Amino acid sequence: MSNDTSLAGFIRGLPKAELHLHIEGTLEPELIFALARRNGIALPYASVDTLRAAYRFKDLQSFLDLYYAGASVLVTEDDFEAMTQAYLERAQADGVMHAEIMFDPQTHTARGVAMETIFAGMARAMRRMRESAGLSSRLLLSFLRHLTEQEAMQTLEQALPLRERYDDLWVGIGLDSSERGNPPEKFVRVFERARGLGFRLVAHAGEEGPASYVRNALDMLHVERIDHGVASEQDPALMQRLVRAQIPLTVCPLSNLKLCVFPDLAQHNLARMLRLGAMVTVNSDDPAYFGGYVGDNYLACAHALGLTRAELAGLARNSIAASFLDDKDKQRWLHQLDALIKEI
Ligand SMILES: Nc1ncnc2[nH]cnc12
Numbered sequence: 001m002s003n004d005t006s007l008a009g010f011i012r013g014l015p016k017a018e019l020h021l022h023i024e025g026t027l028e029p030e031l032i033f034a035l036a037r038r039n040g041i042a043l044p045y046a047s048v049d050t051l052r053a054a055y056r057f058k059d060l061q062s063f064l065d066l067y068y069a070g071a072s073v074l075v076t077e078d079d080f081e082a083m084t085q086a087y088l089e090r091a092q093a094d095g096v097m098h099a100e101i102m103f104d105p106q107t108h109t110a111r112g113v114a115m116e117t118i119f120a121g122m123a124r125a126m127r128r129m130r131e132s133a134g135l136s137s138r139l140l141l142s143f144l145r146h147l148t149e150q151e152a153m154q155t156l157e158q159a160l161p162l163r164e165r166y167d168d169l170w171v172g173i174g175l176d177s178s179e180r181g182n183p184p185e186k187f188v189r190v191f192e193r194a195r196g197l198g199f200r201l202v203a204h205a206g207e208e209g210p211a212s213y214v215r216n217a218l219d220m221l222h223v224e225r226i227d228h229g230v231a232s233e234q235d236p237a238l239m240q241r242l243v244r245a246q247i248p249l250t251v252c253p254l255s256n257l258k259l260c261v262f263p264d265l266a267q268h269n270l271a272r273m274l275r276l277g278a279m280v281t282v283n284s285d286d287p288a289y290f291g292g293y294v295g296d297n298y299l300a301c302a303h304a305l306g307l308t309r310a311e312l313a314g315l316a317r318n319s320i321a322a323s324f325l326d327d328k329d330k331q332r333w334l335h336q337l338d339a340l341i342k343e344i
């Protein structure tokens, strides 16, 4: 623990994992402009400030439109490396020991970027940070749910030849993008194929969509974790099941606030679910767009929801417990957190 006794310092000192993070959502406006200039891409915004000023969203779709446009500046291996390096350094400053990073290959391959370019750029930064800073990270390849299952299947097949080269990093499969109207059952076969190949499985569900999407992601896609899942509370039987089975929810409070899932943070259900015994974790989702990295999410919730230091440490503990870390590393971090929690 550092000597910083402020709440922000306490949060920073908690060893934690970030489990819900879209790497394309870490592109800060400054980097978007720098990459656009480098790649000769014209942006429909005059400056960094006018782009940042456009970050006012009324729902998930209004955000996604801007997010996919922002990602169009990523062209070369160096671009993917620079983005990933910037995120990992920022995460490390927040006390993140382990990051599970989602990426959307279809956003890039549709523009002619090779799958190998995406993997190679991210891997350079991830391996460098593992060697130089001891920060571990993994990749979750995510399918865009507004596209077809056939396109998801093609994307998986396109990435599979790279699996061996990146087997220290690529551990899982996710499902993101526009939720309503694109239920989990649309992707049963591609998740079945991924499961057969031994990938860890996660899916966004119950962000804007109903609790039934959470249920179907569990029962039809067989995911191990639910990204968001805040709508689960609408179905008490489902909520009981999540608590009983300790199914992790990767909650993203500032994202939910920015995308109007909750009208204000004081009304967020994170604390209620935590106090019910659910395996909830705190994450940043798309920090460059939602006004805060993972530490900011912990701190904002501590203030708005009156989380105690023991509860904050419990959230960090959940993040390690719910991670796809190897068992030995997981036990080491849990041990450290348990010792720290005892002292609170
Ligand atoms: N919050 C979110 N929900 C769904 N898809 C996303 N892609 C990036 N951020 C997302």
Ligand SMILES: [Zn+2]
Pocket: 020, 021, 022, 176, 204, 227, 285
């Ligand atoms: Zn997300």
